[in-house]
Amino acid sequence: MTATSAAKRGIPDATVARLPGYLRALDGLVAQGVGSVSSEELATSSGVSSAKLRKDLSHLGSYGVRGVGYDVGHLRYQISRALGLTQDWPVAIIGMGNLGRALASYGGFAPQGFTVVAVLDRDPAVVGQRVGDLVVQPMEVLPSLTEGGQVAIGVIAAPAASSQDVADQLVAAGFSSILNFAPGVISVPDHVQVRKVDLATELQILAYHEQRRTSPGADLEVAR
Amino acid sequence: MTATSAAKRGIPDATVARLPGYLRALDGLVAQGVGSVSSEELATSSGVSSAKLRKDLSHLGSYGVRGVGYDVGHLRYQISRALGLTQDWPVAIIGMGNLGRALASYGGFAPQGFTVVAVLDRDPAVVGQRVGDLVVQPMEVLPSLTEGGQVAIGVIAAPAASSQDVADQLVAAGFSSILNFAPGVISVPDHVQVRKVDLATELQILAYHEQRRTSPGADLEVAR
Numbered sequence: 001m002t003a004t005s006a007a008k009r010g011i012p013d014a015t016v017a018r019l020p021g022y023l024r025a026l027d028g029l030v031a032q033g034v035g036s037v038s039s040e041e042l043a044t045s046s047g048v049s050s051a052k053l054r055k056d057l058s059h060l061g062s063y064g065v066r067g068v069g070y071d072v073g074h075l076r077y078q079i080s081r082a083l084g085l086t087q088d089w090p091v092a093i094i095g096m097g098n099l100g101r102a103l104a105s106y107g108g109f110a111p112q113g114f115t116v117v118a119v120l121d122r123d124p125a126v127v128g129q130r131v132g133d134l135v136v137q138p139m140e141v142l143p144s145l146t147e148g149g150q151v152a153i154g155v156i157a158a159p160a161a162s163s164q165d166v167a168d169q170l171v172a173a174g175f176s177s178i179l180n181f182a183p184g185v186i187s188v189p190d191h192v193q194v195r196k197v198d199l200a201t202e203l204q205i206l207a208y209h210e211q212r213r214t215s216p217g218a219d220l221e222v223a224r
Numbered sequence: 225m226t227a228t229s230a231a232k233r234g235i236p237d238a239t240v241a242r243l244p245g246y247l248r249a250l251d252g253l254v255a256q257g258v259g260s261v262s263s264e265e266l267a268t269s270s271g272v273s274s275a276k277l278r279k280d281l282s283h284l285g286s287y288g289v290r291g292v293g294y295d296v297g298h299l300r301y302q303i304s305r306a307l308g309l310t311q312d313w314p315v316a317i318i319g320m321g322n323l324g325r326a327l328a329s330y331g332g333f334a335p336q337g338f339t340v341v342a343v344l345d346r347d348p349a350v351v352g353q354r355v356g357d358l359v360v361q362p363m364e365v366l367p368s369l370t371e372g373g374q375v376a377i378g379v380i381a382a383p384a385a386s387s388q389d390v391a392d393q394l395v396a397a398g399f400s401s402i403l404n405f406a407p408g409v410i411s412v413p414d415h416v417q418v419r420k421v422d423l424a425t426e427l428q429i430l431a432y433h434e435q436r437r438t439s440p441g442a443d444l445e446v447a448r
Contacts, residue, residue: 016432020425024384024408047409083428084435091427102326114427152434153427160248176437177430179423184248185271193433195426199403201244202419203315203338203377204307206401208240209417210376211308213400 011082015056019079021046022053026076038069085113092118092145092175093155094166096126096136099181100157104131114153118145122162142173153177160184167194235306239280243303245270246277250300262293309337314375316342316399318390319382320350320360323405327381328355338377342369346386366397377401384408391418 011019025045029037039057043050057063057070060078064070080086091114093104104119119134120141121127127138145151154175158166163182170178171188178194180186183201188194235243249269253261263281267274281287281294284302288294304310315338317328328343343358344365345351351362369375378394380387380402387406394402395412402418404410407425412418 010436011432016429017425019432020407020422020428021409023428024424028385045409082432084431085428087435089427089431089434098329098331102330105322106326107322108423109427112424112427113431149438152438153430161252177434179426179430183244185245185269191437193430195430197421197423197426198244199332199421200248200336201241202403202421203313203333203336204244204247204309205240206377206403206417206419207308207313207337208235208243208306210313210401211311212234213415214373214376 011059015059016083018046018048018052018056019083021048022056023076023079023083023085026072026079029072030076034072036069037072037075039064042070088113088115089153090115090117090151091153091155092116092120092142092151093157094120094139094170095156095158095162095182096121096123096129096131097157097159101131103155103157103181104134117151139169142169142175146174151175153179156180156182156186158182235283239283240307242270242272242276242280243307245272246280247300247303247307247309250296250303253296254300258296260293261296261299263288266294312337312339313377314339314341315377315379316340316344316366316369316375317379317381318344318363318394319380319386319406320345320347320353320355321381321383324381325355327379327405328358341375363393366393366399370398375399377403380404380406380410382406 022042025042028045039050039054043053046053054064057075060082062070062075062078091109093100093116096104096119100119104116109116116134118137119131120137120139122139124138127136129136154170154177156163156166156178160183163180163184164186167178167186167188171192176192178188178192180194180196183198186194246266249266252269263274263278267277270277278288281299284306286294286299286302315333317324317340320328320343324343328340333340340358342361343355344361344363346363348362351360353360378399378401380390382390384407387404387408388410391402391410391412395416400416402412402416404418404420407422410418
Protein backbone atom coordinates (compact mmCIF):
# COMPACT_ATOMS: atom_id res chain seq x y z
CA MET A 1 0.00 0.00 0.00
CA THR A 2 1.45 3.40 -0.90
CA ALA A 3 1.28 6.28 1.56
CA THR A 4 -1.13 8.08 -0.78
CA SER A 5 -3.68 5.28 -1.00
CA ALA A 6 -3.37 4.76 2.76
CA ALA A 7 -4.02 8.47 3.33
CA LYS A 8 -7.13 8.28 1.17
CA ARG A 9 -8.44 5.21 2.91
CA GLY A 10 -7.27 6.20 6.37
CA ILE A 11 -6.68 3.85 9.27
CA PRO A 12 -9.31 1.07 9.63
CA ASP A 13 -12.12 2.01 12.04
CA ALA A 14 -11.43 -0.94 14.33
CA THR A 15 -7.79 0.14 14.62
CA VAL A 16 -8.77 3.76 15.31
CA ALA A 17 -11.04 2.53 18.10
CA ARG A 18 -8.10 0.71 19.75
CA LEU A 19 -5.55 3.54 19.45
CA PRO A 20 -6.88 5.45 22.53
CA GLY A 21 -6.26 2.32 24.62
CA TYR A 22 -2.65 2.02 23.39
CA LEU A 23 -2.15 5.72 24.09
CA ARG A 24 -3.32 5.29 27.69
CA ALA A 25 -1.04 2.30 28.21
CA LEU A 26 1.88 4.35 26.82
CA ASP A 27 0.98 7.27 29.12
CA GLY A 28 1.31 4.85 32.02
CA LEU A 29 4.75 3.73 30.79
CA VAL A 30 5.88 7.37 30.35
CA ALA A 31 4.77 8.07 33.94
CA GLN A 32 6.91 5.11 35.10
CA GLY A 33 9.90 6.38 33.14
CA VAL A 34 9.92 3.34 30.83
CA GLY A 35 11.75 4.08 27.55
CA SER A 36 10.90 1.07 25.38
CA VAL A 37 8.26 -1.63 25.42
CA SER A 38 7.78 -4.98 23.70
CA SER A 39 4.64 -5.60 21.64
CA GLU A 40 3.71 -8.36 24.14
CA GLU A 41 3.90 -6.02 27.16
CA LEU A 42 2.02 -3.21 25.43
CA ALA A 43 -0.61 -5.67 24.15
CA THR A 44 -1.18 -7.15 27.62
CA SER A 45 -1.64 -3.77 29.28
CA SER A 46 -4.03 -2.75 26.47
CA GLY A 47 -6.09 -5.95 26.63
CA VAL A 48 -5.43 -7.13 23.03
CA SER A 49 -3.28 -9.85 21.43
CA SER A 50 0.24 -8.87 20.42
CA ALA A 51 -0.49 -9.90 16.80
CA LYS A 52 -3.41 -7.43 16.70
CA LEU A 53 -1.30 -4.71 18.30
CA ARG A 54 1.50 -5.15 15.71
CA LYS A 55 -1.01 -5.10 12.86
CA ASP A 56 -2.71 -1.97 14.27
CA LEU A 57 0.58 -0.12 14.69
CA SER A 58 1.73 -1.11 11.20
CA HIS A 59 -1.12 1.07 9.87
CA LEU A 60 0.74 4.01 11.45
CA GLY A 61 4.00 2.88 9.86
CA SER A 62 5.31 1.79 13.25
CA TYR A 63 6.98 -1.61 13.36
CA GLY A 64 9.19 -1.71 16.45
CA VAL A 65 12.68 -3.24 16.54
CA ARG A 66 13.21 -6.99 17.04
CA GLY A 67 14.49 -7.65 20.56
CA VAL A 68 14.02 -4.01 21.57
CA GLY A 69 10.37 -3.26 20.89
CA TYR A 70 8.84 0.17 20.47
CA ASP A 71 10.26 3.50 21.61
CA VAL A 72 7.60 4.64 24.10
CA GLY A 73 7.94 8.39 23.50
CA HIS A 74 7.97 8.15 19.72
CA LEU A 75 5.07 5.69 19.55
CA ARG A 76 3.09 7.92 21.90
CA TYR A 77 3.70 10.86 19.57
CA GLN A 78 2.76 8.83 16.47
CA ILE A 79 -0.54 7.71 17.99
CA SER A 80 -1.37 11.18 19.36
CA ARG A 81 -0.70 12.65 15.96
CA ALA A 82 -2.71 9.98 14.14
CA LEU A 83 -5.67 10.61 16.47
CA GLY A 84 -5.43 14.38 15.99
CA LEU A 85 -4.62 14.96 19.65
CA THR A 86 -1.65 17.24 18.99
CA GLN A 87 -4.20 20.06 18.57
CA ASP A 88 -7.13 21.30 20.67
CA TRP A 89 -10.75 20.46 19.74
CA PRO A 90 -13.38 22.93 20.93
CA VAL A 91 -16.65 21.32 22.00
CA ALA A 92 -20.22 22.64 22.22
CA ILE A 93 -22.76 20.90 24.49
CA ILE A 94 -26.43 21.06 23.48
CA GLY A 95 -29.06 20.53 26.18
CA MET A 96 -28.62 21.86 29.71
CA GLY A 97 -30.63 19.28 31.64
CA ASN A 98 -29.02 17.24 34.42
CA LEU A 99 -26.67 15.39 32.08
CA GLY A 100 -25.66 18.46 30.04
CA ARG A 101 -24.86 20.43 33.20
CA ALA A 102 -22.91 17.49 34.60
CA LEU A 103 -20.88 17.22 31.39
CA ALA A 104 -20.30 20.99 31.22
CA SER A 105 -19.04 21.01 34.81
CA TYR A 106 -17.01 17.80 34.36
CA GLY A 107 -13.37 18.88 34.28
CA GLY A 108 -12.08 15.78 32.52
CA PHE A 109 -12.37 16.88 28.90
CA ALA A 110 -9.96 19.84 28.95
CA PRO A 111 -6.74 18.02 30.01
CA GLN A 112 -7.23 15.74 27.00
CA GLY A 113 -7.48 18.62 24.53
CA PHE A 114 -11.28 18.87 24.40
CA THR A 115 -12.41 22.27 25.68
CA VAL A 116 -16.09 23.03 26.25
CA VAL A 117 -16.43 26.49 24.70
CA ALA A 118 -20.22 26.77 24.35
CA VAL A 119 -23.35 25.42 26.07
CA LEU A 120 -26.76 25.75 24.43
CA ASP A 121 -30.40 25.07 25.22
CA ARG A 122 -33.60 25.61 23.28
CA ASP A 123 -35.56 26.63 26.39
CA PRO A 124 -35.64 30.47 26.67
CA ALA A 125 -35.95 30.07 30.46
CA VAL A 126 -32.57 28.29 30.54
CA VAL A 127 -30.76 30.58 28.07
CA GLY A 128 -28.71 33.17 29.97
CA GLN A 129 -28.13 30.93 33.02
CA ARG A 130 -24.54 30.33 34.12
CA VAL A 131 -23.21 26.76 33.91
CA GLY A 132 -19.68 26.67 35.29
CA ASP A 133 -17.75 29.45 33.53
CA LEU A 134 -20.15 29.63 30.58
CA VAL A 135 -23.50 31.29 29.88
CA VAL A 136 -26.18 29.18 28.18
CA GLN A 137 -26.79 30.39 24.61
CA PRO A 138 -29.85 29.92 22.38
CA MET A 139 -29.85 27.36 19.51
CA GLU A 140 -29.75 30.24 17.01
CA VAL A 141 -26.02 30.74 17.67
CA LEU A 142 -25.14 27.23 16.36
CA PRO A 143 -24.11 28.30 12.82
CA SER A 144 -21.84 31.04 14.21
CA LEU A 145 -19.96 28.44 16.28
CA THR A 146 -18.63 26.56 13.25
CA GLU A 147 -17.49 29.69 11.35
CA GLY A 148 -13.79 29.42 10.66
CA GLY A 149 -13.78 25.96 12.21
CA GLN A 150 -13.96 27.34 15.77
CA VAL A 151 -16.06 24.52 17.20
CA ALA A 152 -15.51 21.01 15.90
CA ILE A 153 -17.49 18.61 18.05
CA GLY A 154 -21.13 18.87 19.08
CA VAL A 155 -22.27 16.95 22.16
CA ILE A 156 -25.98 16.06 22.31
CA ALA A 157 -27.19 15.97 25.91
CA ALA A 158 -30.84 16.61 25.01
CA PRO A 159 -33.67 14.18 25.87
CA ALA A 160 -34.16 11.26 23.47
CA ALA A 161 -37.33 12.83 22.05
CA SER A 162 -35.47 15.88 20.73
CA SER A 163 -32.12 14.27 19.87
CA GLN A 164 -32.90 13.90 16.14
CA ASP A 165 -33.98 17.53 15.99
CA VAL A 166 -30.75 18.65 17.69
CA ALA A 167 -28.70 16.41 15.36
CA ASP A 168 -30.41 17.99 12.32
CA GLN A 169 -29.60 21.47 13.64
CA LEU A 170 -25.96 20.50 14.28
CA VAL A 171 -25.62 19.10 10.75
CA ALA A 172 -27.30 22.18 9.23
CA ALA A 173 -24.89 24.38 11.19
CA GLY A 174 -21.92 22.54 9.68
CA PHE A 175 -20.91 20.23 12.51
CA SER A 176 -19.41 16.98 11.22
CA SER A 177 -18.60 15.24 14.52
CA ILE A 178 -21.27 14.44 17.08
CA LEU A 179 -21.04 12.72 20.45
CA ASN A 180 -24.55 11.58 21.33
CA PHE A 181 -25.50 11.00 24.98
CA ALA A 182 -29.23 10.81 24.20
CA PRO A 183 -30.62 7.27 24.18
CA GLY A 184 -31.87 6.03 20.81
CA VAL A 185 -30.80 6.23 17.19
CA ILE A 186 -30.11 9.45 15.27
CA SER A 187 -29.80 9.68 11.48
CA VAL A 188 -27.14 11.90 9.93
CA PRO A 189 -25.62 12.25 6.44
CA ASP A 190 -22.67 9.98 5.58
CA HIS A 191 -20.04 12.71 6.03
CA VAL A 192 -21.03 13.20 9.69
CA GLN A 193 -19.38 11.01 12.33
CA VAL A 194 -21.52 10.03 15.30
CA ARG A 195 -20.28 8.29 18.44
CA LYS A 196 -22.64 7.19 21.19
CA VAL A 197 -22.31 7.14 24.97
CA ASP A 198 -25.35 5.37 26.33
CA LEU A 199 -25.41 5.11 30.12
CA ALA A 200 -28.96 3.74 30.18
CA THR A 201 -28.16 0.83 27.85
CA GLU A 202 -25.03 -0.15 29.78
CA LEU A 203 -26.95 -0.12 33.08
CA GLN A 204 -29.79 -2.17 31.56
CA ILE A 205 -27.33 -4.78 30.29
CA LEU A 206 -25.88 -5.02 33.82
CA ALA A 207 -29.39 -5.33 35.25
CA TYR A 208 -30.01 -8.29 32.92
CA HIS A 209 -26.95 -10.13 34.21
CA GLU A 210 -27.64 -9.16 37.83
CA GLN A 211 -31.19 -10.51 37.55
CA ARG A 212 -29.94 -13.76 36.01
CA ARG A 213 -27.55 -14.12 38.94
CA THR A 214 -30.18 -13.43 41.61
CA SER A 215 -33.25 -15.05 39.92
CA PRO A 216 -32.00 -17.55 37.30
CA GLY A 217 -34.49 -18.01 34.47
CA ALA A 218 -36.53 -14.90 35.30
CA ASP A 219 -35.53 -13.39 31.96
CA LEU A 220 -37.42 -16.17 30.20
CA GLU A 221 -40.27 -16.70 32.65
CA VAL A 222 -42.81 -15.00 30.41
CA ALA A 223 -41.73 -17.23 27.52
CA ARG A 224 -42.56 -20.50 29.25
CA MET B 225 -34.58 -25.43 22.47
CA THR B 226 -36.46 -26.18 25.70
CA ALA B 227 -37.24 -23.41 28.17
CA THR B 228 -34.88 -25.03 30.67
CA SER B 229 -31.85 -25.10 28.40
CA ALA B 230 -32.65 -21.54 27.27
CA ALA B 231 -32.84 -20.44 30.91
CA LYS B 232 -29.42 -21.97 31.56
CA ARG B 233 -27.89 -20.39 28.52
CA GLY B 234 -29.78 -17.13 28.80
CA ILE B 235 -30.38 -14.70 25.98
CA PRO B 236 -27.36 -14.19 23.67
CA ASP B 237 -25.21 -11.20 24.68
CA ALA B 238 -25.70 -9.43 21.34
CA THR B 239 -29.48 -9.72 21.74
CA VAL B 240 -29.33 -8.43 25.33
CA ALA B 241 -27.35 -5.42 24.08
CA ARG B 242 -30.12 -4.59 21.56
CA LEU B 243 -33.08 -5.04 23.95
CA PRO B 244 -32.67 -1.56 25.57
CA GLY B 245 -33.02 -0.01 22.10
CA TYR B 246 -36.24 -1.93 21.39
CA LEU B 247 -37.54 -0.91 24.79
CA ARG B 248 -36.92 2.79 24.03
CA ALA B 249 -38.65 2.49 20.65
CA LEU B 250 -41.64 0.83 22.37
CA ASP B 251 -41.70 3.59 25.04
CA GLY B 252 -42.04 6.06 22.19
CA LEU B 253 -44.96 4.08 20.72
CA VAL B 254 -46.67 3.86 24.13
CA ALA B 255 -46.33 7.65 24.47
CA GLN B 256 -48.02 8.03 21.06
CA GLY B 257 -50.82 5.69 22.09
CA VAL B 258 -49.89 3.07 19.47
CA GLY B 259 -51.26 -0.37 20.37
CA SER B 260 -49.50 -2.69 17.92
CA VAL B 261 -46.44 -2.46 15.72
CA SER B 262 -45.05 -4.45 12.79
CA SER B 263 -41.55 -5.91 13.02
CA GLU B 264 -40.56 -3.64 10.10
CA GLU B 265 -41.68 -0.46 11.89
CA LEU B 266 -40.10 -1.44 15.20
CA ALA B 267 -36.89 -2.50 13.43
CA THR B 268 -36.62 0.82 11.57
CA SER B 269 -37.08 2.93 14.69
CA SER B 270 -34.51 0.76 16.50
CA GLY B 271 -31.93 0.93 13.70
CA VAL B 272 -31.74 -2.84 12.99
CA SER B 273 -33.04 -5.13 10.23
CA SER B 274 -36.47 -6.67 10.75
CA ALA B 275 -34.96 -10.18 10.41
CA LYS B 276 -32.59 -9.44 13.31
CA LEU B 277 -35.44 -7.95 15.35
CA ARG B 278 -37.62 -11.05 14.87
CA LYS B 279 -34.72 -13.34 15.76
CA ASP B 280 -33.93 -11.28 18.88
CA LEU B 281 -37.54 -11.25 20.08
CA SER B 282 -37.89 -15.00 19.45
CA HIS B 283 -35.33 -15.50 22.26
CA LEU B 284 -37.95 -13.95 24.56
CA GLY B 285 -40.64 -16.26 23.19
CA SER B 286 -42.27 -13.34 21.37
CA TYR B 287 -43.24 -13.96 17.76
CA GLY B 288 -45.85 -11.37 16.80
CA VAL B 289 -48.95 -12.13 14.75
CA ARG B 290 -48.86 -12.20 10.94
CA GLY B 291 -50.54 -9.07 9.54
CA VAL B 292 -50.96 -7.56 13.03
CA GLY B 293 -47.45 -7.46 14.45
CA TYR B 294 -46.54 -7.17 18.10
CA ASP B 295 -48.72 -5.94 20.95
CA VAL B 296 -46.78 -2.87 22.12
CA GLY B 297 -47.73 -3.07 25.81
CA HIS B 298 -47.09 -6.79 26.15
CA LEU B 299 -43.79 -6.71 24.27
CA ARG B 300 -42.67 -3.76 26.41
CA TYR B 301 -43.44 -5.80 29.52
CA GLN B 302 -41.66 -8.88 28.17
CA ILE B 303 -38.49 -6.92 27.39
CA SER B 304 -38.57 -5.01 30.72
CA ARG B 305 -38.95 -8.29 32.54
CA ALA B 306 -36.19 -9.99 30.54
CA LEU B 307 -33.84 -7.08 31.31
CA GLY B 308 -34.70 -7.14 35.00
CA LEU B 309 -36.20 -3.64 34.89
CA THR B 310 -39.40 -4.57 36.72
CA GLN B 311 -37.42 -4.15 39.94
CA ASP B 312 -35.14 -1.40 41.31
CA TRP B 313 -31.35 -1.72 41.24
CA PRO B 314 -29.48 0.24 43.92
CA VAL B 315 -26.17 1.71 42.72
CA ALA B 316 -22.99 2.76 44.56
CA ILE B 317 -20.58 5.24 42.94
CA ILE B 318 -16.89 4.98 43.86
CA GLY B 319 -14.69 8.05 43.37
CA MET B 320 -15.98 11.56 44.06
CA GLY B 321 -13.86 13.53 41.59
CA ASN B 322 -15.50 15.68 38.90
CA LEU B 323 -17.03 12.72 37.07
CA GLY B 324 -18.23 10.91 40.20
CA ARG B 325 -19.91 14.07 41.50
CA ALA B 326 -21.48 14.72 38.10
CA LEU B 327 -22.86 11.16 38.00
CA ALA B 328 -24.10 11.34 41.60
CA SER B 329 -25.93 14.60 40.84
CA TYR B 330 -27.21 13.40 37.46
CA GLY B 331 -30.90 12.74 37.93
CA GLY B 332 -31.28 10.41 34.95
CA PHE B 333 -30.61 7.07 36.65
CA ALA B 334 -33.50 7.03 39.11
CA PRO B 335 -36.44 7.22 36.65
CA GLN B 336 -35.04 4.11 34.97
CA GLY B 337 -34.93 2.11 38.18
CA PHE B 338 -31.29 2.73 39.09
CA THR B 339 -31.06 4.61 42.37
CA VAL B 340 -27.74 5.95 43.63
CA VAL B 341 -27.82 4.91 47.30
CA ALA B 342 -24.15 5.33 48.26
CA VAL B 343 -21.16 7.44 47.20
CA LEU B 344 -17.64 6.54 48.34
CA ASP B 345 -14.12 7.92 48.16
CA ARG B 346 -10.82 6.70 49.53
CA ASP B 347 -9.62 10.23 50.38
CA PRO B 348 -10.32 10.97 54.09
CA ALA B 349 -10.59 14.69 53.17
CA VAL B 350 -13.53 13.91 50.85
CA VAL B 351 -15.30 11.44 53.16
CA GLY B 352 -18.10 13.20 55.05
CA GLN B 353 -18.73 15.80 52.31
CA ARG B 354 -22.27 16.12 50.96
CA VAL B 355 -22.85 15.21 47.29
CA GLY B 356 -26.48 15.89 46.42
CA ASP B 357 -28.56 14.12 49.08
CA LEU B 358 -25.80 11.73 50.09
CA VAL B 359 -22.77 11.89 52.37
CA VAL B 360 -19.48 10.49 51.01
CA GLN B 361 -18.53 7.29 52.84
CA PRO B 362 -15.11 5.63 53.25
CA MET B 363 -14.14 2.55 51.20
CA GLU B 364 -14.36 0.43 54.36
CA VAL B 365 -18.19 0.41 54.14
CA LEU B 366 -18.14 -1.46 50.78
CA PRO B 367 -18.75 -4.98 52.19
CA SER B 368 -21.71 -3.73 54.25
CA LEU B 369 -23.37 -2.37 51.07
CA THR B 370 -23.78 -5.82 49.50
CA GLU B 371 -25.18 -7.48 52.63
CA GLY B 372 -28.63 -8.88 51.89
CA GLY B 373 -28.21 -7.80 48.26
CA GLN B 374 -28.89 -4.13 49.10
CA VAL B 375 -26.54 -2.68 46.49
CA ALA B 376 -26.18 -4.48 43.17
CA ILE B 377 -24.18 -2.30 40.82
CA GLY B 378 -20.87 -0.57 41.53
CA VAL B 379 -19.92 2.40 39.36
CA ILE B 380 -16.18 3.14 39.11
CA ALA B 381 -15.59 6.88 38.67
CA ALA B 382 -12.05 6.77 40.03
CA PRO B 383 -8.98 7.85 38.00
CA ALA B 384 -7.53 5.24 35.62
CA ALA B 385 -4.52 4.67 37.89
CA SER B 386 -6.71 3.40 40.76
CA SER B 387 -9.50 1.73 38.76
CA GLN B 388 -8.06 -1.80 39.11
CA ASP B 389 -7.66 -1.30 42.85
CA VAL B 390 -11.29 -0.12 43.13
CA ALA B 391 -12.46 -3.06 40.98
CA ASP B 392 -10.59 -5.50 43.26
CA GLN B 393 -12.26 -3.95 46.32
CA LEU B 394 -15.72 -4.14 44.67
CA VAL B 395 -15.19 -7.82 43.79
CA ALA B 396 -13.89 -8.60 47.30
CA ALA B 397 -16.98 -6.88 48.75
CA GLY B 398 -19.26 -9.14 46.69
CA PHE B 399 -20.27 -6.86 43.81
CA SER B 400 -20.90 -8.81 40.62
CA SER B 401 -21.87 -5.94 38.28
CA ILE B 402 -19.55 -3.03 37.54
CA LEU B 403 -20.02 0.00 35.30
CA ASN B 404 -16.53 1.38 34.65
CA PHE B 405 -16.12 5.05 33.68
CA ALA B 406 -12.35 4.99 34.24
CA PRO B 407 -10.31 4.78 31.03
CA GLY B 408 -8.32 1.59 30.53
CA VAL B 409 -8.78 -2.11 31.12
CA ILE B 410 -9.75 -3.72 34.44
CA SER B 411 -9.47 -7.44 35.20
CA VAL B 412 -12.21 -9.19 37.17
CA PRO B 413 -13.18 -12.83 37.82
CA ASP B 414 -15.44 -14.50 35.23
CA HIS B 415 -18.59 -14.24 37.36
CA VAL B 416 -18.34 -10.43 37.45
CA GLN B 417 -19.96 -8.43 34.61
CA VAL B 418 -18.19 -5.26 33.56
CA ARG B 419 -19.59 -2.65 31.17
CA LYS B 420 -17.52 0.35 30.08
CA VAL B 421 -18.45 3.96 29.39
CA ASP B 422 -15.39 5.64 27.98
CA LEU B 423 -15.91 9.32 27.13
CA ALA B 424 -12.23 9.88 26.38
CA THR B 425 -12.06 7.10 23.77
CA GLU B 426 -15.22 8.28 21.99
CA LEU B 427 -13.91 11.86 21.82
CA GLN B 428 -10.53 10.66 20.54
CA ILE B 429 -12.20 8.65 17.79
CA LEU B 430 -14.16 11.77 16.77
CA ALA B 431 -10.93 13.80 16.82
CA TYR B 432 -9.39 11.30 14.40
CA HIS B 433 -12.22 11.75 11.90
CA GLU B 434 -12.34 15.52 12.42
CA GLN B 435 -8.62 15.75 11.72
CA ARG B 436 -8.96 13.63 8.57
CA ARG B 437 -11.67 15.99 7.38
CA THR B 438 -9.71 19.16 8.09
CA SER B 439 -6.17 17.91 7.26
CA PRO B 440 -6.45 14.82 5.03
CA GLY B 441 -3.49 12.46 5.44
CA ALA B 442 -2.25 14.07 8.67
CA ASP B 443 -2.95 10.79 10.51
CA LEU B 444 -0.30 9.12 8.37
CA GLU B 445 2.18 11.99 8.00
CA VAL B 446 4.74 10.52 10.39
CA ALA B 447 4.60 7.23 8.51
CA ARG B 448 5.74 8.64 5.17
